[in-house]
Every structure is written in structure tokens, then in C-alpha cells.
Amino acid sequence: MKKLCDMQTDELKAFEQQAQREYDDFKSLNLKLDMSRGKPSPDQLDLSMPLINVLNGEELVTENGADCRNYGILDGIPEAKKMFADLLGVAPQNIIVYGNSSLAAMYDTISRAVTHGILGNKPWSKYDKVKFLCPVPGYDRHFAICEYFGIEMINIPMNDEGPDMDLIEKLIAEDDSIKGIWCVPQYSNPTGISYSDEVVRRFAALRPKAADFRIFWDNAYCIHHLVDEPKNILNIFDECNKNGTEDMVFEFASTSKITFSGAGVAVMAASENNVNSIKKQLGISTIGFDKINQLRHVKYFKNADGIREHMKKHKNIIAPKFEVVINELEKNIRPLGIAQWHNAQGGYFISFNAMNGCAKKIVSLCSQAGVVLTNAGATYPYGNDPDDSNIRIAPTYPCVEELTKAMELFCICVKLASVQKLLNSK
Amino acid sequence: MKKLCDMQTDELKAFEQQAQREYDDFKSLNLKLDMSRGKPSPDQLDLSMPLINVLNGEELVTENGADCRNYGILDGIPEAKKMFADLLGVAPQNIIVYGNSSLAAMYDTISRAVTHGILGNKPWSKYDKVKFLCPVPGYDRHFAICEYFGIEMINIPMNDEGPDMDLIEKLIAEDDSIKGIWCVPQYSNPTGISYSDEVVRRFAALRPKAADFRIFWDNAYCIHHLVDEPKNILNIFDECNKNGTEDMVFEFASTSKITFSGAGVAVMAASENNVNSIKKQLGISTIGFDKINQLRHVKYFKNADGIREHMKKHKNIIAPKFEVVINELEKNIRPLGIAQWHNAQGGYFISFNAMNGCAKKIVSLCSQAGVVLTNAGATYPYGNDPDDSNIRIAPTYPCVEELTKAMELFCICVKLASVQKLLNSK
Numbered sequence: 001m002k003k004l005c006d007m008q009t010d011e012l013k014a015f016e017q018q019a020q021r022e023y024d025d026f027k028s029l030n031l032k033l034d035m036s037r038g039k040p041s042p043d044q045l046d047l048s049m050p051l052i053n054v055l056n057g058e059e060l061v062t063e064n065g066a067d068c069r070n071y072g073i074l075d076g077i078p079e080a081k082k083m084f085a086d087l088l089g090v091a092p093q094n095i096i097v098y099g100n101s102s103l104a105a106m107y108d109t110i111s112r113a114v115t116h117g118i119l120g121n122k123p124w125s126k127y128d129k130v131k132f133l134c135p136v137p138g139y140d141r142h143f144a145i146c147e148y149f150g151i152e153m154i155n156i157p158m159n160d161e162g163p164d165m166d167l168i169e170k171l172i173a174e175d176d177s178i179k180g181i182w183c184v185p186q187y188s189n190p191t192g193i194s195y196s197d198e199v200v201r202r203f204a205a206l207r208p209k210a211a212d213f214r215i216f217w218d219n220a221y222c223i224h225h226l227v228d229e230p231k232n233i234l235n236i237f238d239e240c241n242k243n244g245t246e247d248m249v250f251e252f253a254s255t256s257k258i259t260f261s262g263a264g265v266a267v268m269a270a271s272e273n274n275v276n277s278i279k280k281q282l283g284i285s286t287i288g289f290d291k292i293n294q295l296r297h298v299k300y301f302k303n304a305d306g307i308r309e310h311m312k313k314h315k316n317i318i319a320p321k322f323e324v325v326i327n328e329l330e331k332n333i334r335p336l337g338i339a340q341w342h343n344a345q346g347g348y349f350i351s352f353n354a355m356n357g358c359a360k361k362i363v364s365l366c367s368q369a370g371v372v373l374t375n376a377g378a379t380y381p382y383g384n385d386p387d388d389s390n391i392r393i394a395p396t397y398p399c400v401e402e403l404t405k406a407m408e409l410f411c412i413c414v415k416l417a418s419v420q421k422l423l424n425s426k
Numbered sequence: 427m428k429k430l431c432d433m434q435t436d437e438l439k440a441f442e443q444q445a446q447r448e449y450d451d452f453k454s455l456n457l458k459l460d461m462s463r464g465k466p467s468p469d470q471l472d473l474s475m476p477l478i479n480v481l482n483g484e485e486l487v488t489e490n491g492a493d494c495r496n497y498g499i500l501d502g503i504p505e506a507k508k509m510f511a512d513l514l515g516v517a518p519q520n521i522i523v524y525g526n527s528s529l530a531a532m533y534d535t536i537s538r539a540v541t542h543g544i545l546g547n548k549p550w551s552k553y554d555k556v557k558f559l560c561p562v563p564g565y566d567r568h569f570a571i572c573e574y575f576g577i578e579m580i581n582i583p584m585n586d587e588g589p590d591m592d593l594i595e596k597l598i599a600e601d602d603s604i605k606g607i608w609c610v611p612q613y614s615n616p617t618g619i620s621y622s623d624e625v626v627r628r629f630a631a632l633r634p635k636a637a638d639f640r641i642f643w644d645n646a647y648c649i650h651h652l653v654d655e656p657k658n659i660l661n662i663f664d665e666c667n668k669n670g671t672e673d674m675v676f677e678f679a680s681t682s683k684i685t686f687s688g689a690g691v692a693v694m695a696a697s698e699n700n701v702n703s704i705k706k707q708l709g710i711s712t713i714g715f716d717k718i719n720q721l722r723h724v725k726y727f728k729n730a731d732g733i734r735e736h737m738k739k740h741k742n743i744i745a746p747k748f749e750v751v752i753n754e755l756e757k758n759i760r761p762l763g764i765a766q767w768h769n770a771q772g773g774y775f776i777s778f779n780a781m782n783g784c785a786k787k788i789v790s791l792c793s794q795a796g797v798v799l800t801n802a803g804a805t806y807p808y809g810n811d812p813d814d815s816n817i818r819i820a821p822t823y824p825c826v827e828e829l830t831k832a833m834e835l836f837c838i839c840v841k842l843a844s845v846q847k848l849l850n851s852k
Contacts, residue, residue, distance in 0.1 A: 037497065045495040052718070053482045060478070069471040071463065071687040099525055100716045107711035115540055115551070115575065125541070125551055141713075148710045149541065261497040263718035284574045285533035287567075290526045290716065292478070292689035 001335035004422060012423050019416040023369065026409045031370035033406050038189070038348035039397045040257055040314075047313050048259040054300045060292060068291035074279055076267075080294040084267040086304035088219065088251060089235040096275060096282070098266035099289040102254040105268050106216060107145050109250055112281050113179070113212070114149050119247065119277050121212035124151075124179060133171065133181040135163035137351060137379030137390045139189040142182040142218070146381070153381035154178070158191055162199035169206065176209040180216055186233045187221040190351040190379055190392035192344025197234050204239030206248065217251040221347040223311045224257060226319045230346060237269070246271035255297060257348065258307060258314075265290075265297050321395040324403050325350050332411035338418040350393040351379070358417040359388045365413035371406045427761035430848060438849050445842040449795065452835045457796035459832050464615070464774035465823045466683055466740075473739050474685040480726045486718060494717035500705055502693075506720040510693040512730035514645065514677060515661040522701060522708070524692035525715040528680035531694050532642060533571050535676055538707050539605070539638070540575050545673065545703050547638035550577075550605060559597065559607035561589035563777060563805030563816045565615040568608040568644070572807070579807035580604070584617055588625035595632065602635040606642055612659045613647040616777040616805055616818035618770025623660050630665030632674065643677040647773040649737045650683060652745045656772060663695070672697035681723060683774065684733060684740075691716075691723050747821040750829050751776050758837035764844040776819040777805070784843040785814045791839035797832045 007015065060068040062077040075081065076097025085092040098105040114130075117123040124130045131152045134143060146153050154171065156163045162185070172178050183203070185195040195203075203215060217236055240246045249271075255264035270278065301307045326343055329352070333339050340353045354362055359376035366373050374392040377383040393410070395403055433441065486494040488503040501507065502523025511518040524531040540556075543549040550556045557578045560569060572579050580597065582589045588611070598604050609629070611621040621629075629641060643662055666672045675697075681690035696704065727733045752769055755778070759765050766779045780788055785802035792799050800818040803809040819836070821829055 039497050042493065042496075045493065048495075052486070053479060056479045056482065067468065067471065069474075069686040069689065070468075071465050071682075073688075101712055104712045111537055111541065111711075115537065141710075144710050148707075256497075260495040260718060262499075262714045263495065263716045281574075284567075284570050285537075286527055286530045288688045290689045290719070292686060293716070293719070 003335070003337035004418060005337060009423070009426055012419050016416065016419045016423065019412055019419060022412045023365065023416055026412060027369045029370075029405075031405060031409065033370060033398055033402055034372045035394050035398060035406060036372045036374050037397075038257075038394045040261060041317065041397050041399070044314055044317050044396070045260060047310065048300075051259055051296055051300045055292070055296050058295075058299060060295060062291070062295070068295050071287050073288050073291055074283055074286070075275070076289070077291050077294050077298070079298045080265065083298055083301065083303055083307070084253070085269075087223070087307060088253060088267070088269050090237050090269045093272055094237070094269050094275060096268045096270070096278060097289065097294055098268055100262055100264060100266060100293075101256060102218065102220065102252040102266040102268075103141055105252055105266050106142070106218065108285075109216075109268075109278075110145055110149060110151075112278075113214075116281060118212040118214065119273060124149075127177060129177045131175070131178045133168060133178060134381050135181070135183065135188070136381070137190055137385070137392070138182060139184060139218070140374075140378040140383075142216070143381045151179075155381060156181075158188065158193060160193060162188075162193065162195035165199055165202045169202070172206060172208040172210070172213060174209065178208070179210055179212055180214045182216050182218065184218045184220060185236070186219060187224060187344055187347025189220065189347065190349035190390075192342045192347050192349060192351060194231065194345070195233050200234040200236055201239050204236055204245055205243050206245065208248070213248065215249045217249050219251055219253045220257070222253055223308055224314070224348065225311065225346040226315055226322055227345045247273050250274065258310065259297065259300075263293070265294055318396050320400060321398075321403055322350065324400060325393055325395045325407055328404070328407035328411055332408075333414055336415065336418070339414060348394060348396055350395065352391045352393055353389045354391060354414060355418050355421055356387045356389050358414070358421055359385060359391050361417040361420075362391060362410070362413045365416060366410055369409055369413070371409055373410075429761070429763035430844060431763060433848075435849070435852055438845050442842065442845045442849065445838055445845060448838045449791065449842055452838060453795045455796075455831075457831060457835065459796060459824055459828055460798045461820050461824060461832060462798045462800050463823075464683075464820045466687060467743065467823050467825070470740055470743050470822070471686060473736065473743075474726075477685055477722055477726045481718070481722050484721075484725060486721060488717070488721070494721050497713050499714050499717055500709055500712070501701070502715070503717050503720050503724070505724045506691065509724055509727065509729055509733070510679070511695075513649070513733060514679060514693070514695050516663050516695045519698055520663070520695050520701060522694045522696070522704060523715065523720055524694055526688055526690060526692060526719075527682060528644065528646065528678040528692040528694075529567055531678055531692050532568070532644065534711075535642075535694075535704070536571050536575060536577075538704075539640075542707060544638040544640065545699060550575075553603060555603045557601070557604045559594060559604060560807050561607070561609065561614070562807070563616055563811070563818070564608060565610060565644070566800075566804040566809075568642070569807045577605075581807060582607070584614065584619060586619060588614075588619065588621035591625055591628045595628070598632060598634040598636070598639060600635065604634070605636055605638055606640045608642050608644065610644045610646060611662070612645060613650060613770055613773025615646065615773065616775035616816075618768045618773050618775060618777060620657065620771070621659050626660040626662055627665050630662055630671055631669050632671065634674070639674065641675045643675050645677055645679045646683070648679055649734055650740070650774065651737065651772040652741055652748055653771045673699050676700065684736065685723065685726075689719070691720055744822050746826060747824075747829055748776065750826060751819055751821045751833055754830070754833035754837055758834075759840055762841065762844070765840060774820060774822055776821065778817045778819055779815045780817060780840060781844050781847055782813045782815050784840070784847055785811060785817050787843040787846075788817060788836070788839045791842060792836055795835055795839070797835055799836075
């Protein structure tokens, strides 16, 4: 196959006609497939069905005798704190076991910072302007929280090792209105890139001008490996300890993509200073989260290793789906030289970069043929991808057969949009 | 027995000596009992144990086929919306099934009003001052939310029919910085008073100066009856419909004291205008609450009548405890003419009014003898009961034997504090 950029106009026209024919054929199949979100597939959810019944016949008390059925225990039952502490490599006193979603924990954390400030600092609502750094492409729901609270977002380019640390260090050293940064350090959403040791060390060593600058370390995919011998990122709190910067990091995780999405357990890790302050604020808004569901998770997994073992079953289901995506792209797109993508070692997404100005067109073509992708632009603050290039592919939900069909269509749409772009620029 | 106010000094001194002896005897028993919160007792929690296992073997899908194990459905699964809509006498489209706690739903509602305003009105944070009306005595956690957000609280006296409506109507008509009022309309916390039809009608007909004034209708005890033929309060939304004031009410309830506290389901009822606006905001903070737990509750109760039936079992357990409290007070305190209390027909509390200036002393005496009561003052904004008179008695948690002992002690402490007060004022 010839690269598209090496083709003459008549070759491009022939290529376009062929792609258009293939596209029209697909349209007549009347596909109907939603790949817009990173949702677990039904067979992944089936893995956790024993969780539903695991408390049958169990006494619903914590290891120190508290009744999980009654009020109380703001920060989680001790055995759940221990299990998640082990998983994240911190001490139990650094853990708050939250409700059903880490998104809610992140939202609450920002909301409280806006209304009440962080660790005795001025509420963010009292500043003329509050800014966040947003490595891009990134997670749309992070950006939505910032936009909702009127927090100005600044794009930070990602490279293969993580976000551009030179730029981050420079910006936060000079601008104290920058109050935070969103990070998905392992298998970043959507790029799949894991932060290098060097990047994690530089994060832990940041010297922000703002005392209330916080790193929102959304470790959503910390154990969501797609390979047998995964490389884990460095433990940021270990690195912070070396720098005396433990207060600078809020870490988040959940079992949404481990057990059940929405019926799982979320967790926040932070310094004891932060935990104590957060617990005081949290005590106004709740008497405690769902302790029975925490107990359910502990009885099912036993410990952090139990969770890690469970994740291998997820890997067995979803790794072949990631392969389908990569194989289709390698076969159909690579030879044409019209796009780049990252072969993720874990997480939930493959990030696809089309030729500039083609992403919206590709997503629209797919949609017209029955395959709904995440909106082009969604991976950028304000939904605005300045290059109109990035598309987030979420392979987990469809079955392999559907996914293969969808990727065939996707590749045709990429070809069609790309060739039309080239023809239009002639 | 002679009334204390009719006693001469030497009679009072003898009475004091006798009470002091009884108190010292009690102290030597080394009681250890926490009656500080309105918690269900273990045998109440046992009633709901089948809930734990009710989904065993069930398909975890909603009636319209959505998978409860996966992401999605912001406002609750349809069958849960229907069940709670029936319970509260509204339509399903007026319901948001929340997470595990109505306190969190109330907190979120206030927090969003502070940061983003209500139905397009200015955020409360942009006002110099925001005020709430607080019928007193009331619920300490309501007041804590206001205090946390710097909302100024204005005490509204309660009478036997509900709060002083003349005062409420007057205040909200002239002051647009008054943005809300806390109400526990049925079996009010702690008085046990239910609002009369007249009071509910006047609430629904309120004409506040502030467009974003809201009635926080915390119907926590709507089905928590202690008598066989309870009188239900009027449905406020029905009354609002007659006045075109549906947007003025946020209603809250939960199963915290029906199934499990903290592992239950909370619910909010509001006009469609409000529901649509809240859902938009809620969509930023969460992808959805725990649908599996919602399904668990629906499978267990089947419908609103199933919940009402279940509450009769609670009544059978806790009504005798309320009787213990009332009997001890009638026997030991009534003849002395030194206090008043309300014989609640439902709810979780008995509100006790000691002689002015005696509540703190009574609570302190009880505590020193091993019985922890809710702090005196807690039932008032800022923890400040201007009369130092009100004590909230929570009879549900202890067993009958413990409760009887605790009430004997309580009565002795009331006698001792009262007689000392009278002697000191001679």
C-alpha cells in the first residue's frame, strides 16, 4: 500500500471512491453500537457476581466489632481501609473509603476547596481567578468539573513519558492562581501512557507558588493491566515523603471497573493533615458511606492481592479486544501514514490521532453508519481539540465480533475523511 | 407528691439530699450507655437481614432492561423511582433516587445553591448575607450545614401545630436574604410534633420575597409511626399545586431508619423544573448512584405498601421503649411540676423541656453517671438554647432494661438539677 501523502490527485480520487463504496456498504448493514464510554462489558461484570451474595450468613460487623448496618464510621471500616491502603501503598490512616464513585470524591474535593479552601487557605471562590493544568488529551469528566466551577483550564501537552514537566514547573512557580492539575498517572485516559519514574519524581518535587496547589492523582487504572508483566508507576507518596510534599497530593481510585460500576467502592488517599481536614468537612455532609458494601468487597477479595488476582480475569476478557483495535489499525491505517496511536499496556482506551482537522468528520461518519464514538474534542478542556485530531476509542464494552465490525468501519471512515482532506487541500 | 415550686426551703433541702443519695447510688452502678443519637437498635436492623441476600439468583436488570451493574441512570432505576414516588405521593418524574443518605442530598442541595444558585438565580455565595429559618428545637445536622456555609440562622418557635407561621410569613415577605427553612413536618426532630393541615397549607401558600427561597421538607419520619392509626400530614406537593408553588419545595426521605443506616437509599422529591435543573448539576458530580442497592430495596419491599408493612415491625420494637420514657417521666417528674414533654406518635425522639437553666446540668449529671445524652443546646442553631431547657431523648437504641435504668437516672438528674436551681434562686 502506498502512503496517502505520496499519492497523486487521480490516485487519491480513486482511493476516495473505493473508500466511499466500502462506507456505503457498511451503512447498509444498519449497525447499532455505542462505544462512547469506557464501560465494562457484561462478561466483565459477570466476574463479580459472587459479590452479590458474599455476605449471606456473615455477621455484618467490622473487625473491631462495629455494626456495619448502623450509623457511624466516617472514613471507612478498618478492614476496607487496610485493603485499599495496601493496594495504593499507603498507610490506613491515609485512606478515606468513600461512597460509590471516585468522580464524586473528586467533585466533592473541588467543591469544598471552592467553598471552604484547603488546609486553612482561602476558599477558591474568594479568588478572582482559579486555574487548573490539564494534560491533554485527558478525561472529559475532570474537565467538566472545572468548567462547572468556572476554573480556567490550561492545556499541557502529553509526551510518551507523561505531561510536559518543564512547562508545569514553570507555570506553577510563577502563577499562584494555578491551584491544581488533573493526572491519570497510570494508563492515562485516553492516551494509555504511564508516567515515567522521572515524571513522578518531578511531580513529587514540585514547588508551586500557591500553598493550596493540589495534584489530583486519579489512579483509576492502577491495577488495570493488559499485559502479564506490567510496569507499575512509582508510588507518588513515597516520593513526596522524600520532598516533604505529602500535603500536595490527593489520590483517587475505585472499584468501578473492578466489581460493579456505580455499586462499587471509591477511595481517597492523602496525607494525615489532609485526611483530618477532609474528615472534619465530610462530617457535615454525611454520617458515613455504605459500610455493608465495603464489607462485601473485603469479604469477597480478602486483601489487595485478591483484587490483583481478580484483575487478571478482566485482562483475559479485554486484552483481546484491545488487540482487535490495534490489529485493525495496523492492517488498514499504518501503511497509509495518516494517523498515530498508542498501544496501551493497560487502562480502558486507545487514543487515536487522525490527520489534523479530521477527528470530527471521522466521528460523524461513524455515527451516520451506526457506531457512536466519544465526541471528537471531548478529550480536551471545553470540548475543544485545537487540532481536531484526537479520538478516544473505548474497546471494552462490545463483544469481539461487534468490535471487529466497528473497527473495520472506523478505518474506512478514517480513510475517507483523510483522503477528502487531502483532496480539498490540493 | 408535692410540686417543687410549692416546697419550702427545708423541704427542698431534704428533697435535694434524697436525690443526691439516689444519684450517688446510680453512679456506683457504673452504667455505660450512649443515647446521644437516634440510632436503630440491633433488633430493628435484624428485621432487614433478608435484604442482604434478596438479589441472589436475580438478574440485575431494571424493568426496562438496563444493567444495574454498569454505569448510567443518574436519577434512579424506574422501579425505585416508582416505589418512592408512591410512598411520598408524587409522580416518578418528581423523584431523584439518591445515594445512601438524605443528609448528603440536603448538603449537596445547599452546596450547589451556594456555588451555582437555584433555577437560574444568583449563587448564594454572591450575596452579602444568606439566612435560613430554623424551627426550634430542631435537628442539629441541619443547623451544622447552615453553619458550615456561613448561613445565618433565625430561630422560629414551634407550637403544637408546627412552626409559628405568622412569624415565618412576615419574615420571608420582607427579607429576600432569607433563602430557606428547615422542616421535619411529620414527627419533628426532636419534638415529635406533626404539622397540622393548616400549617402545611400555609407553607404551600407562602409568598417569599426571594425567588430562590426553598422549603427543605425533610420528611425523614413520614412512615415512622408509633401508633396503630396514625394521622398523616397533608401532602405538601398537592397543596403547592393549588398555589402554583411546586418549585418552592425540596422534599427528602431515606430508608436509613427503615432498612440499614448508611446502607440504605435516599430520595429527593421536587417539581419537574427543579428535578431537571438538579439532574444537570448532578451529572457533573456523579455518573449515578448505587443501582444494585436500589434494586435490592425494590426486590425486598416490592412496593410502597411493602415498606409501610415493614414499618409496623419497627413500631412493635420501639413503641414499648417510648412508653418506658413516658412512663418514667409521668411517674417521677409529672407530680413535681418541673418539666414538660411531648408524647410523640412517631419518629425517633422525645423532646424534654426542663426548667430554664437546667438542661446542661442534667446532661452533665447523666454523663458523669455513665449515660451519654445528646448535648444540651444541640437542638438549637449554633448549639445555643437560649433557655438552656431542651433535651433530646433518643429511646430507640438501648434495650428496654437499659433504657429503664437510664430513664430512672435521667429523672433523678432532673430532680437534682431542678431542686438545686430552686435553692440557688432562693
